[in-house]
Amino acid sequence: MSTTTDAPRRPARPLPWTPGEVEHRLRAIAAERYHHRHPFNLRMHDGLLTREELRCWVLNRFHYQRHIPIKDALILAKLDDRDLRRSWIRRIHDHDGRDGDDGEQGDAGGIERWLRLGEAAGLDRMPLLSGEGVLPGVRFAVEGYVNFCRLATPLEAIASSLTELFAPDLMVTRIGAWERHYPWIEPEGLRYFQVRVQQGRRDADEALALVHRWAETRADQERVLAAFTYKCDVLWSLLDAVEHATTTGSADAG
Amino acid sequence: MSTTTDAPRRPARPLPWTPGEVEHRLRAIAAERYHHRHPFNLRMHDGLLTREELRCWVLNRFHYQRHIPIKDALILAKLDDRDLRRSWIRRIHDHDGRDGDDGEQGDAGGIERWLRLGEAAGLDRMPLLSGEGVLPGVRFAVEGYVNFCRLATPLEAIASSLTELFAPDLMVTRIGAWERHYPWIEPEGLRYFQVRVQQGRRDADEALALVHRWAETRADQERVLAAFTYKCDVLWSLLDAVEHATTTGSADAG
Numbered sequence: 001m002s003t004t005t006d007a008p009r010r011p012a013r014p015l016p017w018t019p020g021e022v023e024h025r026l027r028a029i030a031a032e033r034y035h036h037r038h039p040f041n042l043r044m045h046d047g048l049l050t051r052e053e054l055r056c057w058v059l060n061r062f063h064y065q066r067h068i069p070i071k072d073a074l075i076l077a078k079l080d081d082r083d084l085r086r087s088w089i090r091r092i093h094d095h096d097g098r099d100g101d102d103g104e105q106g107d108a109g110g111i112e113r114w115l116r117l118g119e120a121a122g123l124d125r126m127p128l129l130s131g132e133g134v135l136p137g138v139r140f141a142v143e144g145y146v147n148f149c150r151l152a153t154p155l156e157a158i159a160s161s162l163t164e165l166f167a168p169d170l171m172v173t174r175i176g177a178w179e180r181h182y183p184w185i186e187p188e189g190l191r192y193f194q195v196r197v198q199q200g201r202r203d204a205d206e207a208l209a210l211v212h213r214w215a216e217t218r219a220d221q222e223r224v225l226a227a228f229t230y231k232c233d234v235l236w237s238l239l240d241a242v243e244h245a246t247t248t249g250s251a252d253a254g
Numbered sequence: 255m256s257t258t259t260d261a262p263r264r265p266a267r268p269l270p271w272t273p274g275e276v277e278h279r280l281r282a283i284a285a286e287r288y289h290h291r292h293p294f295n296l297r298m299h300d301g302l303l304t305r306e307e308l309r310c311w312v313l314n315r316f317h318y319q320r321h322i323p324i325k326d327a328l329i330l331a332k333l334d335d336r337d338l339r340r341s342w343i344r345r346i347h348d349h350d351g352r353d354g355d356d357g358e359q360g361d362a363g364g365i366e367r368w369l370r371l372g373e374a375a376g377l378d379r380m381p382l383l384s385g386e387g388v389l390p391g392v393r394f395a396v397e398g399y400v401n402f403c404r405l406a407t408p409l410e411a412i413a414s415s416l417t418e419l420f421a422p423d424l425m426v427t428r429i430g431a432w433e434r435h436y437p438w439i440e441p442e443g444l445r446y447f448q449v450r451v452q453q454g455r456r457d458a459d460e461a462l463a464l465v466h467r468w469a470e471t472r473a474d475q476e477r478v479l480a481a482f483t484y485k486c487d488v489l490w491s492l493l494d495a496v497e498h499a500t501t502t503g504s505a506d507a508g
Contacts, residue, residue, distance in 0.1 A: 069339060073331035077324050077404075082350050082365055085323060089350070092343060096336050111336055150331075 047181025113192035120189020137241025159227035164204035301435025367446035374443020391495025418458035
């Protein structure tokens with residue numbers, strides 16, 4: 001309990017990274033772990049999936065899609081600042097849709113667009129809405145992500161959304177690949193991906209600015225990278241489950 | 255482990271109440287425990303509060319107001335149904351405000367209206383926004399309510415909002431009482447109460463319809479009444495803390 005000035009010093013804390021260094025590290029993690037590299041995604045974009053395999057993915061990924069407004073409501077509940085909530089709430093409307101005001105056209109929302117993607121790929125709404133064919137590995141990954149957003153700090157919850165930095169490029173690749181390789185899917189079904197290109201960029205910019213503002217110490221920044229890694233693993237794990245089901249023949253997408 | 259048909263029967267479960275009977279019980283609880291009967295509210299509406307006492311209430315009640323969007327985001331995250339979320343999210347906008355679209359006027363929201371109420375009553379925004387003068391009893395009551403909405407079932411969380419059934423009448427009484435007894439408060443400051451008359455009626459109708467639909471058994475209905483009682487106690491306890499502070503002279507509303 002020495003209080004003299006020559007008490008042994010604590011080891012120096014590492015200085016925080018610059019915003020550019022944080023981004024560099026996010027990109028390095030994404031290059032290795034973001035699901036654009038997953039074998040199932042590579043097969044999808046190379047046109048190698050059967051109709052049943054693609055439908056299996058559409059159905060299982062819908063389980064993730066329908067939980068986006070839930071996780072965003074949990075993040076919203078963590079935000080003390082009204083102006084920040086006023087901005088973040090847009091993400092819930094983007095997926096749930098918004099009613100039209102005064103005769104203006106509303107927005108059906110991303111969940112509805114995904115249901116139409118399913119229809120364009122030959123899947124009825126009912127199996128998607130019932131959630132019956134969802135694989136256990138997909139359920140666990142999605143549940144893990146929702147609980148992460150429920151229990152983590154606001155900084156970590158927001159950092160976990162930074163996969164949006166890489167989603168728009170993936171959407172652009174996907175749109176091209178699907179048009180080329182899966183012409184049996186009605187083009188109108190690709191609307192979900194098209195809308196997400198712009199929404200994803202805007203969401204990523206917003207989340208990255210918050211992360212730069214809030215992560216003041218190296219320890220904070222390391223928590224950001226850990227949250228981002230966790231989220232990459234959620235998306236990867238979802239595809240692992242789908243890939244395993246399709247290659248072992250246990251996929252049943254109705 | 256008898257499986258014969260003459261095994262002793264379980265006692266008969268009570269039949270569910272009719273919707274009218276549930277409402278009758280809600281009204282009976284409100285008649286006894288809703289905060290319109292609290293001595294502090296009675297003194298307020300009889301014009302017996304000093305300026306300092308009224309300011310103390312405005313400041314402490316703001317702590318409740320600013321948590322309404324938080325508790326509604328937690329309820330939103332419990333709702334599986336997209337259409338239901340699309341409706342419930344309106345409550346968050348009602349307090350946080352909405353941006354204007356295409357030159358249309360936005361809505362400043364209930365939190366902003368409460369800050370203006372404070373200004374009309376001679377309180378700067380800063381002490382309200384800092385939350386510094388908030389009494390411990392008020393903090394605990396609000397924290398209890400937010401955690402109730404976080405942890406309870408969707409039915410219970412929604413039932414706890416049913417105090418809105420009784421809020422509009424209280425608002426109407428309050429507007430009249432304040433105009434009569436506290437003419438030093440600028441009339442524009444009463445806008446919060448005026449807006450809540452309509453919003454409260456609509457919110458109460460929505461919540462009551464959900465409660466009638468979801469509470470199928472007597473046990474469900476009893477959980478509804480317990481949740482409603484809990485919420486009445488939150489509001490009552492908030493006023494207990496304010497009353498205690500004002501009568502013992504420990505109120506300091508800046």
